Amino acid sequence: MSEKQFADYQLSEEIVRALTSLGYETPTEVQTEVIPVALGKKDLVVKSQTGSGKTAAYGIPLCELVDWNENKPQALILTPTRELAVQVNEDLTNIGRFKRIKSTPLYGKHPFHMQKAELRQRTHMVVGTPGRVLDHIERGTLSLERISYLVIDEADEMLNMGFIEQVQSIIGALPRERVTMLFSATFPEDVAKLSRKYMDNPVQIEIKASGLTTATIEHSLIQTTETDKLTLLQNLLIVENPDSCIVFCRTQENVDKLFREMANLDYPCDRIHGGMEQEERFEVMTAFRRGQFRYLIATDVAARGIDISNITHVINYDIPLEKESYVHRTGRTGRAGKTGKAITFVTKNDGRRLADIEAYIGFEITKVKAPSDEAVDRRREEFDQKNNAKPELKKDRREQLNKQIMKLNFNGGKKKKFRAVDFVGTIAKLEGVNADDIGIITILDHVTDVEILNGKGSLVLELMKNTTIKGKLLKVRRGNKS
Numbered sequence: 001m002s003e004k005q006f007a008d009y010q011l012s013e014e015i016v017r018a019l020t021s022l023g024y025e026t027p028t029e030v031q032t033e034v035i036p037v038a039l040g041k042k043d044l045v046v047k048s049q050t051g052s053g054k055t056a057a058y059g060i061p062l063c064e065l066v067d068w069n070e071n072k073p074q075a076l077i078l079t080p081t082r083e084l085a086v087q088v089n090e091d092l093t094n095i096g097r098f099k100r101i102k103s104t105p106l107y108g109k110h111p112f113h114m115q116k117a118e119l120r121q122r123t124h125m126v127v128g129t130p131g132r133v134l135d136h137i138e139r140g141t142l143s144l145e146r147i148s149y150l151v152i153d154e155a156d157e158m159l160n161m162g163f164i165e166q167v168q169s170i171i172g173a174l175p176r177e178r179v180t181m182l183f184s185a186t187f188p189e190d191v192a193k194l195s196r197k198y199m200d201n202p203v204q205i206e207i208k209a210s211g212l213t214t215a216t217i218e219h220s221l222i223q224t225t226e227t228d229k230l231t232l233l234q235n236l237l238i239v240e241n242p243d244s245c246i247v248f249c250r251t252q253e254n255v256d257k258l259f260r261e262m263a264n265l266d267y268p269c270d271r272i273h274g275g276m277e278q279e280e281r282f283e284v285m286t287a288f289r290r291g292q293f294r295y296l297i298a299t300d301v302a303a304r305g306i307d308i309s310n311i312t313h314v315i316n317y318d319i320p321l322e323k324e325s326y327v328h329r330t331g332r333t334g335r336a337g338k339t340g341k342a343i344t345f346v347t348k349n350d351g352r353r354l355a356d357i358e359a360y361i362g363f364e365i366t367k368v369k370a371p372s373d374e375a376v377d378r379r380r381e382e383f384d385q386k387n388n389a390k391p392e393l394k395k396d397r398r399e400q401l402n403k404q405i406m407k408l409n410f411n412g413g414k415k416k417k418f419r420a421v422d423f424v425g426t427i428a429k430l431e432g433v434n435a436d437d438i439g440i441i442t443i444l445d446h447v448t449d450v451e452i453l454n455g456k457g458s459l460v461l462e463l464m465k466n467t468t469i470k471g472k473l474l475k476v477r478r479g480n481k482s
Contacts (some may be wrong), residue, residue: 009035011064014098019060021404022094028053033205034181035061043202044181045195054183055091058151063096065149067126073104073142075125075149077173077463078167080157081301082107082129083280083285088153089127093440097405098453101125102440106132106142109278116141121442128169130158130166137173147174155184155191160324164190171198185331186324187459217330220368221344221354229317229345230261232370236343237267237295238383239371242313244288246296248329250318258317259297268391269295292396300325308332310394316344319353405439406457408464410448412472418443423450426469432459449479 002028006019027035030048037044038061048054058077066074077092079085089105096103105119106128109294112135119126119141126133126142136142150171152158158167180199195202224232233247249255252273259271270284270293288296289308300320314333320326326344333340344365346354358364412418420441427450428435437460439451452460457478464476 004032006060009060010039011060012099015060015064017096018095018097018099021097024056024078028057030054030205030207031057031060033207034058037203037205038062038179038181039064041065042197043179044205045182045199045202046183046205046207047187048183048185048205048207049206054153055088056095058153058181058183059088059092059095061152062125062149063092063099063101066096066098066101068124070124070146070445071122072146073119073123073126073144074146075151076133076144076147076170077125077127077151077153077155078130078133078158078170079127080129080161080163082109083281083301084154085127085129086282092125092127096124097439097451098436100440102442103127106118106136107278108132112457117444118442119143130163130170134166134170137170138441144174148178150174150178150180152180152182152194155182155194156188156324158327159188159190159194160322164194165195181444185327188324197222197291216339218334218339218341218342219330219344219363220366221346222370223347224345224370225347230258232345233315233317234265235275235376236315237370239368239379240313240341241379241383241386242294242341244291244294244296244308244311245315246329246332247315247317248298248319248320252299254318255297255299262297266387267295268293268387269297271297272301273299274301293391300329304356310338312340314340314342316342316400319346319350319357321353323353323356326357326361331374364414388447404453404455406452406461408452408457408461409477409479410464410469411446411475412449412469413444413446413448415445416472418448418469422470423448425466426467427452427460430460430463432456433463 006024006027007016021462030046031053034044034046034057038058046054046057049193062075079088085105085107089103092103101124102122103125104115104123104127106115106126106342108129108131115136119136133142137144150165170441180202182191182195182199182202222232237245247258249258252275255271255273259269261268272281272284284296287293292342304310311333314330316329320329330342333342354365420443423441424435424438427433427438437454437456439453441451442449461476461478
């Protein structure tokens, strides 16, 4: 682990303050390698495990490099899934919070007109899935002329999911003079081709782990039959008694079936797959992140957007179809330096797939026996106690940061000719408040949201009830949490 601190880099006080509030202490290995190169505005190709801190590795320098005064997007981050787009967008917003960096997520199954309205605001960064980003480019709603930084995140998954042509179309529309950063957990030939074609003599960074999987994960497999899988899962959960576990199935139908079976047996569980409505997927992930339930049953879609540091177990109820998916699935555990277990159920029909996975990861997965009846009986009482206990909700590391921030909602916007400068000018003149206490301002047609920083939200809320903006007294109320 590096002894460097974030304050040792050429970072502004606002960025360092946000990192401190978020609980970032010492840079991870990938952050130590990437941050100085990215701050030097050089193209980068990074091969690093999921869970190694990649988002902050590019997010910190991007938040430092973008110019707050520029209204049009300067950085574009492409991600393979909506979940990851939302998560990365949230991370960038939090890192850039005190610099008032505005990041906008673009993804499918979310109203286009709302995203279009967001993009009309000052936007420093855009995070999106290739399909929706390309849609905005083709309709002329995403301005590209000021884009100086492109990040292709989870590049191998992007290509696995068939986004290569969309990614190439997006790159073709961007300014040639730009910094390009490519991040990938694995490095198949398609990713190498992409880097050769579109990057300028990139700095190559590889964060070594044991083979393709981190040294913090204990891998094992259990031979079983399709018929016995559910019983095996029940016995395994009793013996392992995980705090937080993802159970992967191959299809949406299998996820739904296993979810019904586990729910009927009173397991605290939920499910996620691509056939669900987007809002429902977000709600499930938020609840899982907070620890409201312990078992998440998922298809591979969930392997590409979950950044939860305390998942103790990953169980491959169905062996993955793609060998690369094994790396992405198991990478959900053993994150942020913690240890985890990855257990795979293998039937007699899975021999070929298992051989492909083992050849790909570079080691033989340890075969273990199914839990014995004695072991299950011995652990049952402890399991029942934990299963029946009220869940202890986890603290969000953003809590400390968000405590200092209050969003205020004013009932005036573009239609009444209000601009950000009108709100800044008025609020900064209030007694006990200055411009550094004002965060991101979002002006829509009829309303304006203003983030008040440094714990001064309540003060500003009270004072603005009797203070006019451009001669008008606007209704002001506390808005939704940031």
